[in-house]
Amino acid sequence: MIWWSKARSVPAIAAALAGTFAVGLLIGDGELPVPALRGQAGHFLVAHLVTLFPAVYLLHGLGRGDLRTEAVAGRFLRGLDTGLALAVAAVGALAGVLVCAAGQGDLALVLGRNIAGYTGLALLLHPLIGHRPAAAAVAVVPLLCSAAGWRRGGGPQPWAWPLHPGDSPQALTLVALTLLAGAACALLRRRPAVELRVLA
Amino acid sequence: MLLRTVLRTSAATRALPFLVGFVLVALGDDLTAWVTPAYGLSAAGHATFALPFVCAACAAAGAWEAGRLHRGRVFDHSPVRSPLTITAPVLLPVAVMGALGMAAALGSTALAGGTASGVPQPGVLAVWAGLLVANTLVGSIVGRVLASVLAVPLALISSFVLNAYPASFDEFWLRHLVGGGLSDCCSVDQVLDERAVLSALAFSGAVSAAAVLVIRRRGAPIALATGLAVTAGGIGLAAHLAQDLGPTPVLARPASALVCDGERPRICLWPELGGARSGAVREEARRVVTTLASGGVPVPGVLTMAAQPGPGEAKFGIPTTARAADVMPGVVGGLVPRVPACALHGDSYPAGVAAGPVTAWLTAKAAPGSAPHPAGGRFGEADVALAEQVLRLPPEAQLDWYQRNAEAMRRCDAPPALTPPAPAALADGGDR
Amino acid sequence: MTLEFHRVDFQYTQKAQLFTGLALRIDNPATVLLGPNGAGKSTLMALAATQLTPGHGSVSWRGRTATGRGELAAYRRAVAWLPQQVTPVPGLSVREQVAYSGWLKGMSRGAAWHASAGALERVGLAQLADRGGHQLSGGQLRRMGIAGCLAHHSELILMDEPTAGLDPAQRGMFRSLVEDLADEVHVIVSTHQTEDLADTYRHVVVLDQGEVRFQGGTEEFHALAAGASGSPRERAEAAYTRLVEREA
Numbered sequence: 001m002i003w004w005s006k007a008r009s010v011p012a013i014a015a016a017l018a019g020t021f022a023v024g025l026l027i028g029d030g031e032l033p034v035p036a037l038r039g040q041a042g043h044f045l046v047a048h049l050v051t052l053f054p055a056v057y058l059l060h061g062l063g064r065g066d067l068r069t070e071a072v073a074g075r076f077l078r079g080l081d082t083g084l085a086l087a088v089a090a091v092g093a094l095a096g097v098l099v100c101a102a103g104q105g106d107l108a109l110v111l112g113r114n115i116a117g118y119t120g121l122a123l124l125l126h127p128l129i130g131h132r133p134a135a136a137a138v139a140v141v142p143l144l145c146s147a148a149g150w151r152r153g154g155g156p157q158p159w160a161w162p163l164h165p166g167d168s169p170q171a172l173t174l175v176a177l178t179l180l181a182g183a184a185c186a187l188l189r190r191r192p193a194v195e196l197r198v199l200a
Numbered sequence: 201m202l203l204r205t206v207l208r209t210s211a212a213t214r215a216l217p218f219l220v221g222f223v224l225v226a227l228g229d230d231l232t233a234w235v236t237p238a239y240g241l242s243a244a245g246h247a248t249f250a251l252p253f254v255c256a257a258c259a260a261a262g263a264w265e266a267g268r269l270h271r272g273r274v275f276d277h278s279p280v281r282s283p284l285t286i287t288a289p290v291l292l293p294v295a296v297m298g299a300l301g302m303a304a305a306l307g308s309t310a311l312a313g314g315t316a317s318g319v320p321q322p323g324v325l326a327v328w329a330g331l332l333v334a335n336t337l338v339g340s341i342v343g344r345v346l347a348s349v350l351a352v353p354l355a356l357i358s359s360f361v362l363n364a365y366p367a368s369f370d371e372f373w374l375r376h377l378v379g380g381g382l383s384d385c386c387s388v389d390q391v392l393d394e395r396a397v398l399s400a401l402a403f404s405g406a407v408s409a410a411a412v413l414v415i416r417r418r419g420a421p422i423a424l425a426t427g428l429a430v431t432a433g434g435i436g437l438a439a440h441l442a443q444d445l446g447p448t449p450v451l452a453r454p455a456s457a458l459v460c461d462g463e464r465p466r467i468c469l470w471p472e473l474g475g476a477r478s479g480a481v482r483e484e485a486r487r488v489v490t491t492l493a494s495g496g497v498p499v500p501g502v503l504t505m506a507a508q509p510g511p512g513e514a515k516f517g518i519p520t521t522a523r524a525a526d527v528m529p530g531v532v533g534g535l536v537p538r539v540p541a542c543a544l545h546g547d548s549y550p551a552g553v554a555a556g557p558v559t560a561w562l563t564a565k566a567a568p569g570s571a572p573h574p575a576g577g578r579f580g581e582a583d584v585a586l587a588e589q590v591l592r593l594p595p596e597a598q599l600d601w602y603q604r605n606a607e608a609m610r611r612c613d614a615p616p617a618l619t620p621p622a623p624a625a626l627a628d629g630g631d632r
Numbered sequence: 633m634t635l636e637f638h639r640v641d642f643q644y645t646q647k648a649q650l651f652t653g654l655a656l657r658i659d660n661p662a663t664v665l666l667g668p669n670g671a672g673k674s675t676l677m678a679l680a681a682t683q684l685t686p687g688h689g690s691v692s693w694r695g696r697t698a699t700g701r702g703e704l705a706a707y708r709r710a711v712a713w714l715p716q717q718v719t720p721v722p723g724l725s726v727r728e729q730v731a732y733s734g735w736l737k738g739m740s741r742g743a744a745w746h747a748s749a750g751a752l753e754r755v756g757l758a759q760l761a762d763r764g765g766h767q768l769s770g771g772q773l774r775r776m777g778i779a780g781c782l783a784h785h786s787e788l789i790l791m792d793e794p795t796a797g798l799d800p801a802q803r804g805m806f807r808s809l810v811e812d813l814a815d816e817v818h819v820i821v822s823t824h825q826t827e828d829l830a831d832t833y834r835h836v837v838v839l840d841q842g843e844v845r846f847q848g849g850t851e852e853f854h855a856l857a858a859g860a861s862g863s864p865r866e867r868a869e870a871a872y873t874r875l876v877e878r879e880a
Binding site: 031032049052053056057059060063064131132135136138139140142143144147148 | 222225226227230253256260264267347348349350352353354356357360361364365368
Binding site: 001002003004006007009064065066067068069070071072073074075076077 | 681682683705706708709711713715717718719720721722723724728729731732733735736737738741780
């Protein structure tokens with residue numbers, strides 16, 4: 001287990017999680033002036049963006065092992081990896097709730113929820129397209145939200161969960177569904193993400 | 201490497217459809233919302249709105265491509281060609297992807313503006329090209345240094361933030377380094393201030409030069425140090441060029457571009473109105489001026505669309521898609537004094553409240569026989585009611601009311617005199 | 633103890649079918665898989681290792697198929713695989729990586745750690761056990777991979793081009809290792825080097841364009857070079873060349 005955690009770079013993922021939370025709490029409510037005329041451009045927060053880094057580090061960890069050897073492991077490695085991702089999401093979400101309860105307000109909830117949401121996306125995309133494209137695809141999500149995630153009236157689009165306020169049940173439901181779908185995909189998809197075309 | 205190999209294997213080829221789709225679908229409404237119809241510079245300027253997104257895509261694709269070279273251990277095979285010669289063809293499709301992304305944005309704004317003429321603006325295009333290349337090169341360095349899985353998201357996000365964030369600073373020169381003011385350019389009576397173009401080119405050129413140096417020398421310490429120095433120099437030069445610029449880098453468009461015709465009034469229009477529309481506008485404007493003059497309202501000899509009318513000229517504020525109905529408000533608007541500089545600087549401007557009643561009165565004078573209807577943004581119900589009181593006065597008294605209030609509107613220290621004198625008072629005064 | 637490919641179809645995405653109804657039984661403990669580049673040797677090994685899944689058909693070892701959750705784990709514990717490229721995991725020492733290979737195959741942490749020392753000793757890497765994997769040369773990495781295969785007590789070891797990048801002395805050591813191993817477990821080695829056929833392996837399978845061109849004992853294989861003279865290596869090369877050229 002210790003070698004697996006070294007291979008997955010679990011300490012780096014934990015550091016990314018802690019760092020993201022710290023940065024998020026310090027400057028997370030800073031507004032990024034996304035050039036959007038529609039809706040409220042000024043409400044695209046640093047917290048909407050930085051929260052994807054734990055998911056990126058998770059994907060980094062999932063891709064840095066000896067993928068060929070791990071693909072034929074006798075142990076249920078996919079279960080361990082899924083557990084790690086769910087742990088990242090859970091720790092992020094729990095930290096959000098605790099910090100919110102300690103009086104940090106909505107921002108902490110947004111941080112926790114978005115960490116969990118991006119982790120769910122990473123979990124979903126990793127078995128389908130591989131760790132490198134998955135990291136790029138997850139990083140595109142906040143940009144997509146910033147550009148097209150605002151309704152003309154000012155509020156976020158229903159699908160743009162990273163932009164929702166911390167207490168939005170809609171966003172929470174979407175994040176939970178993403179995590180669920182990601183976990184299912186990661187656990188059930190047997191075909192490895194990296195297909196060794198070079199072997200042909 | 202064969203071009204077809206580069207194109208087949210490049211991340212840019214795969215990302216291009218997504219980028220173009222993103223620009224057209226996700227950014228489409230924002231891109232086209234405020235384009236000045238028929239003005240090519242406006243189409244080009246507003247297309248710059250997509251630049252932070254496209255730059256981010258270039259940086260990410262550059263990081264991906266450099267990571268691919270790194271994983272392929274291309275530079276460990278003792279290549280005869282320099283690292284730059286090897287890297288450049290791989291990054292070329294990325295830059296082309298960026299160019300096509302911006303072309304999609306430009307096509308979108310040009311269509312919205314209903315013009316194809318004058319759309320490719322060399323200055324704006326140069327800024328785009330400079331920043332796309334700079335982002336691609338810097339992204340490729342990130343991809344060389346970090347593992348792809350980290351490098352691509354980092355390049356994507358940091359490039360986006362660095363290109364979008366400067367617009368939020370009160371130090372305006374910062375935004376001009378990354379073309380941040382171009383997306384507000386330009387109404388038809390404005391042109392781009394070339395200092396903004398030069399500033400962005402100085403910055404992107406320096407960053408690109410530094411990146412090229414670092415790539416060529418494979419990150420040798422001396423190259424890194426020189427690269428930092430070149431970047432710092434570029435930022436200094438760019439800041440110097442942009443130091444006096446406001447948030448929007450525009451200048452008044454030269455009046456020499458106006459097409460003027462006729463006498464008393466001489467009507468000067470921007471060529472973007474086109475021949476047929478200009479003829480119709482002139483005809484309607486002369487009719488309105490004649491009506492106003494017959495009602496005793498003094499009208500300057502020249503109506504001009506220029507941003508800053510000269511002495512003896514009145515601003516003729518109509519859109520480039522003007523119809524007959526736009527002409528009368530345009531002429532009337534030119535007869536309402538413009539807000540003085542003191543008010544723009546924040547001084548108290550008590551006569552500002554006179555704009556509505558004066559505009560309502562002028563509108564009534566321009567269309568005698570029909571009561572003015574409240575017009576959104578120009579005058580409301582109360583203004584119409586006041587104007588109707590004024591209209592009941594004798595012509596000389598009406599003109600006196602107009603001139604006194606117009607004079608007050610040109611200054612910050614004069615209160616308006618909106619309440620029309622009672623008919624009895626006029627009669628008394630007349631008796632004396 | 634037989635490795636069996638039963639009517640296996642396999643195709644890489646957007647490529648022509650590589651295997652169509654491949655049927656192959658290998659029961660000799662020292663088998664070499666020969667074939668030109670692109671013949672499908674590595675794909676066959678990856679299928680046997682369950683790194684790839686057949687589109688149709690099945691692969692079985694000792695009658696145990698590599699399908700179904702419970703059976704797959706048991707199959708994988710029984711089969712070790714040395715892929716063509718051995719990737720060092722950043723942050724792990726050579727010994728840790730070898731132990732990790734054993735742990736991945738289901739060994740306990742302690743057992744894997746203990747077994748890793750012996751495995752490294754066997755491939756001559758004991759002195760480098762504490763180094764980082766990324767500090768090894770290409771040949772050393774390959775030996776680390778072999779040690780990973782040895783660390784857990786598998787029944788079948790699949791080695792894909794194990795001697796690529798090894799110097800002559802290391803190749804000699806590898807030959808001795810395979811000879812020793814063949815007394816304990818089944819070893820299938822894919823290679824295009826015919827120099828050590830006679831001494832090391834007892835069974836030859838020649839694969840070309842996804843089809844088995846030859847399967848038999850090494851003497852049988854050498855007999856294909858009828859008329860050719862010279863060392864065993866030259867006769868093996870002649871047999872291989874005739875076989876592949878004739879079929880081509």
